[in-house]
Amino acid sequence: MVFTTTYKLDKPYFYECFDQSLPYSKRAQPKYFLLALLVVLGLFGIYGLGDHYLGTFLLMLALLECIAFYYRRPWWVTRQMLSRASGSEVTLTFDEDGIKSTNHYKNYQLAWHDINEIITTDCGLLLKSKSGMQYISKAILDEETIDFINKKATQ
Missing domain, CATH: 2.30.29 (PH-domain like)
Incomplete structure (x- = not known):
């Protein structure tokens, strides 16, 4: 048949x-461990090491991860639409x-x-x-x- x-x-x-x-x-939930690690390392960089550039960079990475999670649907669809097979x-x-x-x-x-x-x-x-x-x-x-x-x- x-x-x-x-x-x-x-x-x-x-x-x-x-x-x-x-x-x-696996992408249904945010990467909580990664977010917490970036925030902790960023705060440690700012307050523990006194390196504001490193700390701010790590905090911005955490923010970028949050933005990527929030916009994962339109980003995925856009990538598919840009493919040759679209x-x-x-x-x-x-x-x-x-x-x-x-x-x-x-x-x-x-x-x-x-x-x-x-x-x-x-x-x-x-x-x-x-x-x-x-x-x-x-x-x-x-x-x-x-x-x-x-x-x-x-x-």
Whole structure:
């Protein structure tokens, strides 16, 4: 049995991908340890060593880390939009071997036995494997394809 579907790598797809994947990623929480370390070292640099340049630099790094966390969604989507593949058509093929993703710039294959877990989100499926996570929107899938994916990945 073979299922094929296509979609376009555009800004709404990237926003959906980020929003649905974020709760399951390592980047869902700020790097508290790094922030605390930078603040402590910055204050130590200012008050303990008397080096205001070093201390201020470390405090500014902590501030920059906070800003990067706050703007992580638009930054990630902007990076995706600047990639060569942005705007291209992607063809997904689901068969007995696995999932094949092809477009003009990159071909990717994920075998069923490599999928460790399938997480169903509000808008799609999140496939976790050793190499990372792959998101597939339900907007491009029908119920028969979703059932096929769940059946093949759990075998």
